[in-house]
Amino acid sequence: xxxxxxxxxxxxxxxxxxxxxxxxxxxxxxxxxxxxxxxxxxxxxxxxxxxxxxxxxxxxxxxxxxxxxxxxxxxxxxxxxxxxxxxxxxxxxxxxxxxxxxxxxxxxxxxxxxxxxxxxxxxxxxxxxxxxxxxxxxxxxxxxxxxxxxxxxxxxxxxxxxxxxxxxxxxxxxxxxxxxxxxxxxxxxxxxxxxxxxxxxxxxxxxxxxxxxxxxxxxxxxxxxxxxxxxxxxxxxxxxxxxxxxxxxxxxxxxxxxxxxxxxxxxxxxxxxxxxxxxxxxxxxxxxxxxxxxxxxxxxxxxxxxxxxxxxxxxxxxxxxxxxxxxxxxxxxxxxxxxxxxx
Amino acid sequence: xxxxxxxxxxxxxxxxxxxxxxxxxxxxxxxxxxxxxxxxxxxxxxxxxxxxxxxxxxxxxxxxxxxxxxxxxxxxxxxxxxxxxxxxxxxxxxxxxxxxxxxxxxxxxxxxxxxxxxxxxxxxxxxxxxxxxxxxxxxxxxxxxxxxxxxxxxxxxxxxxxxxxxxxxxxxxxxxxxxxxxxxxxxxxxxxxxxxxxxxxxxxxxxxxxxxxxxxxxxxxxxxxxxxxxxxxxxxxxxxxxxxxxxxxxxxxxxxxxxxxxxxxxxxxxxxxxxxxxxxxxxxxxxxxxxxxxxxxxxxxxxxxxxxxxxxxxxxxxxxxxxxxxxxxxxxxxxxxxxxxxxxxxxxxxxxxxxxxxxxxxxxxxxxxxxxxxxxxxxxxxxxxxxxxxxxxxxxxxxxxxxxxxxxxxxxxxxxxxxxxxxxxxxxxxxxxxxxxxxxxxxxxxxxxxxxxxxxxxxxxxxxxxxxxxxxxxxxxxxxxxxxxxxxxxxxxxxxxxxxxxxxxxxxxxxxxxxxxxxxxxxxxxxxxxxxxxx
Numbered sequence: 001x002x003x004x005x006x007x008x009x010x011x012x013x014x015x016x017x018x019x020x021x022x023x024x025x026x027x028x029x030x031x032x033x034x035x036x037x038x039x040x041x042x043x044x045x046x047x048x049x050x051x052x053x054x055x056x057x058x059x060x061x062x063x064x065x066x067x068x069x070x071x072x073x074x075x076x077x078x079x080x081x082x083x084x085x086x087x088x089x090x091x092x093x094x095x096x097x098x099x100x101x102x103x104x105x106x107x108x109x110x111x112x113x114x115x116x117x118x119x120x121x122x123x124x125x126x127x128x129x130x131x132x133x134x135x136x137x138x139x140x141x142x143x144x145x146x147x148x149x150x151x152x153x154x155x156x157x158x159x160x161x162x163x164x165x166x167x168x169x170x171x172x173x174x175x176x177x178x179x180x181x182x183x184x185x186x187x188x189x190x191x192x193x194x195x196x197x198x199x200x201x202x203x204x205x206x207x208x209x210x211x212x213x214x215x216x217x218x219x220x221x222x223x224x225x226x227x228x229x230x231x232x233x234x235x236x237x238x239x240x241x242x243x244x245x246x247x248x249x250x251x252x253x254x255x256x257x258x259x260x261x262x263x264x265x266x267x268x269x270x271x272x273x274x275x276x277x278x279x280x281x282x283x284x285x286x287x288x289x290x291x292x293x294x295x296x297x298x299x300x301x302x303x304x305x306x307x308x309x310x311x312x313x314x315x316x317x318x319x320x321x322x323x324x325x326x327x328x329x330x331x332x333x334x335x336x337x338x339x340x341x342x343x
Numbered sequence: 344x345x346x347x348x349x350x351x352x353x354x355x356x357x358x359x360x361x362x363x364x365x366x367x368x369x370x371x372x373x374x375x376x377x378x379x380x381x382x383x384x385x386x387x388x389x390x391x392x393x394x395x396x397x398x399x400x401x402x403x404x405x406x407x408x409x410x411x412x413x414x415x416x417x418x419x420x421x422x423x424x425x426x427x428x429x430x431x432x433x434x435x436x437x438x439x440x441x442x443x444x445x446x447x448x449x450x451x452x453x454x455x456x457x458x459x460x461x462x463x464x465x466x467x468x469x470x471x472x473x474x475x476x477x478x479x480x481x482x483x484x485x486x487x488x489x490x491x492x493x494x495x496x497x498x499x500x501x502x503x504x505x506x507x508x509x510x511x512x513x514x515x516x517x518x519x520x521x522x523x524x525x526x527x528x529x530x531x532x533x534x535x536x537x538x539x540x541x542x543x544x545x546x547x548x549x550x551x552x553x554x555x556x557x558x559x560x561x562x563x564x565x566x567x568x569x570x571x572x573x574x575x576x577x578x579x580x581x582x583x584x585x586x587x588x589x590x591x592x593x594x595x596x597x598x599x600x601x602x603x604x605x606x607x608x609x610x611x612x613x614x615x616x617x618x619x620x621x622x623x624x625x626x627x628x629x630x631x632x633x634x635x636x637x638x639x640x641x642x643x644x645x646x647x648x649x650x651x652x653x654x655x656x657x658x659x660x661x662x663x664x665x666x667x668x669x670x671x672x673x674x675x676x677x678x679x680x681x682x683x684x685x686x687x688x689x690x691x692x693x694x695x696x697x698x699x700x701x702x703x704x705x706x707x708x709x710x711x712x713x714x715x716x717x718x719x720x721x722x723x724x725x726x727x728x729x730x731x732x733x734x735x736x737x738x739x740x741x742x743x744x745x746x747x748x749x750x751x752x753x754x755x756x757x758x759x760x761x762x763x764x765x766x767x768x769x770x771x772x773x774x775x776x777x778x779x780x781x782x783x784x785x786x787x788x789x790x791x792x793x794x795x796x797x798x799x800x801x802x803x804x805x806x807x808x809x810x811x812x813x814x815x816x817x818x819x820x821x822x823x824x825x826x827x828x829x830x831x832x833x834x835x836x837x838x839x840x841x842x843x844x845x846x847x848x849x850x851x852x853x854x855x856x857x858x859x860x861x862x863x864x865x866x867x868x869x870x871x872x873x874x875x876x877x878x
Contacts, residue, residue, distance in 0.1 A: 043396050056483055089553075154600050176592045289570075302760055
């Protein structure tokens with residue numbers, strides 16, 4: 001396939017995303033306003049009286065009519081200004097730039113761990129149904145879905161940090177004795193590697209281990225399950241029988257034909273799992289004091305910090321648009337039969 | 344702040360040198376803590392400027408540790424271990440001395456002549472005036488708190504000469520001097536602030552929000568909101584005894600279970616504000632300070648807007664039905680002080696005081712039978728989800744107990760963001776729990792906020808003409824005035840007879856320490872790191 005139709009297709013998909021983003025902006029604006037609670041009362045402080053609440057309301061621009069507030073917000077947004085978070089006291093864009101990489105680093109690491117365990121496990125379970133591998137797969141899957149992440153997190157801390165003392169203090173992204181590497185991507189592992197500071201890199205990697213494993217245990221289940229099912233159905237299909245009858249080697253049949261065909265549903269699952277892993281982050285972030293975007297959004301929501309909630313929703317929407325695009329592109333790589341023309 | 348401190352400078356700050364840093368963890372806690380300690384807390388520091396609207400309570404500690412006030416409070420031994428601030432003793436901080444005029448309307452402060460801001464400039468009366476002007480002008484909480492001490496207008500503050508600062512009062516009040524020792528009226532470097540002020544922001548709220556400019560015991564070396572704040576000692580501090588610890592790292596750890604694991608392992612030296620349950624269970628393992636919060640009471644409030652609660656017998660029936668001891672154990676795990684089963688006769692003016700009520704279902708039923716609602720009624724009891732750790736067990740116990748005297752309670756859980764509006768501003772919750780605590784530790788101050796009609800914490804819509812008069816006349820009266828004690832006793836008598844608020848217990852602030860000592864409780868319920876030292 002030539003690169004220009006693909007490029008055009010990508011551009012078309014990006015254009016398609018624009019109404020979605022506009023919709024998200026409008027809905028997130030309305031929904032935050034519909035939240036019960038009065039941010040002016042909250043931010044005026046504990047001992048505030050009527051007058052100081054009113055002062056706070058004016059300072060926050062909440063005394064204006066809703067439609068005017070929306071246009072002020074939309075105007076700022078067009079200039080790239082996501083507004084000022086009241087609870088953190090900093091621009092929302094800065095907060096997101098600091099916290100989104102933390103969440104993504106955690107989620108992606110968890111993802112890498114989950115995929116590298118779940119996919120081989122699923123394949124093995126499918127090729128050896130009824131054996132101990134299959135049972136192990138089933139056990140892991142059941143445990144992964146049924147154990148809530150905050151519980152797994154606390155258990156892991158209890159065992160590996162509190163009892164065995166092998167894990168570092170669950171104090172966030174870096175122990176206090178290290179300094180965060182200079183901000184390039186916001187991913188500590190990458191930034192430390194760029195700076196060539198391997199001591200900090202190792203410090204960040206150690207901190208990442210337990211929360212990533214916690215999250216991986218949770219995401220592992222659907223991936224392993226889906227790999228197993230997709231492999232089973234691929235292995236029982238006609239073209240595999242043909243391939244075997246033609247005397248192709250076992251490895252070629254398994255990985256060249258069955259696995260490649262099984263990949264499509266697995267990739268679809270990955271996209272879904274990634275999105276709910278970002279959601280499940282919140283609990284892991286709380287337990288491991290991880291300064292990520294999930295805990296930021298929850299705190300903002302609790303205090304009705306409009307700008308921060310809207311910024312979070314918008315960032316997530318953009319992230320999902322990008323994610324879906326990436327997955328669609330991945331489809332065409334995996335299966336040449338799927339072209340962009342078809343969509 | 345983070346931009347100003349380069350990685351290299353920060354590492355240089357360590358006396359041990361950068362090469363030793365990564366090995367600190369492998370040393371025993373005491374060695375690690377000789378110049379650095381780590382404190383974990385569940386709260387978020389969201390600003391370095393207390394005067395800004397939206398600044399969280401946890402941020403007040405920056406005002407305490409990084410700024411000086413004119414005066415401070417003394418220190419005393421605390422109930423529950425450790426130390427506490429002493430409301431009755433006012434000590435100098437930036438002021439060297441002060442005097443009050445005959446009529447009590449003029450306060451004259453002499454500033455310490457060797458006090459310097461971090462940038463090396465001398466602290467002058469102009470700085471004090473600018474800072475006070477700011478506190479009364481920015482509105483919101485700082486202005487409300489200043490008003491409690493009778494400080495409302497910039498023209499009340501006069502910088503007479505470089506080291507002399509004068510406050511003119513409209514009326515003499517015993518609350519003025521203590522109000523100068525609360526975190527709000529701290530002194531900022533006005534020259535630095537003005538250099539960074541703009542026409543829209545004359546008080547440099549934007550600048551000081553991220554860059555403190557003070558003269559206090561600690562500077563902020565690093566601040567990452569949502570993660571950590573690092574204090575670095577100011578070796579030129581003259582506001583009090585030089586702190587023992589060079590660097591204090593405040594780490595935010597939202598999960599109480601994680602905080603507990605950290606303090607038990609000794610990887611952090613202090614866990615600030617731990618739950619009552621953890622405090623009760625950690626007592627044998629680490630040092631736990633559970634200091635009853637002064638002038639603070641957890642109350643059950645029957646709202647007078649709800650018709651059956653206008654009947655005094657119904658309120659008394661509730662007061663006798665409440666299972667105080669069970670609540671104290673289940674909600675507070677025995678931390679704090681119980682407030683039931685005291686003498687009816689009021690002989691002193693200590694507040695909070697034990698009420699004359701105790702759990703006695705027969706008495707409760709008697710009162711219920713005497714009331715106009717002998718047949719019982721339905722009521723909704725509201726609690727805040729943010730405060731569920733103590734409100735939920737309390738509400739369940741109250742629900743069960745009131746069921747026995749025919750009051751059918753339904754529990755309504757209100758999200759934290761709505762709670763304040765519902766309970767304090769609209770005052771619309773029929774039966775609810777409330778936990779006001781006054782910063783200024785006098786009973787009249789508590790009554791001013793919690794029992795006067797229309798005032799914020801009077802969530803029961805209570806109004807009593809005599810209380811109104813007693814609070815107004817005693818609020819500014821010196822406590823050694825012969826009329827003061829009788830007025831206060833009368834106030835107690837009425838409030839405990841009429842029961843618009845049924846005191847349950849006095850809560851505690853719990854702090855666990857592992858390897859440090861010198862912790863001091865403050866009414867603002869934030870950590871003062873200045874007196875902390877390695878044990």
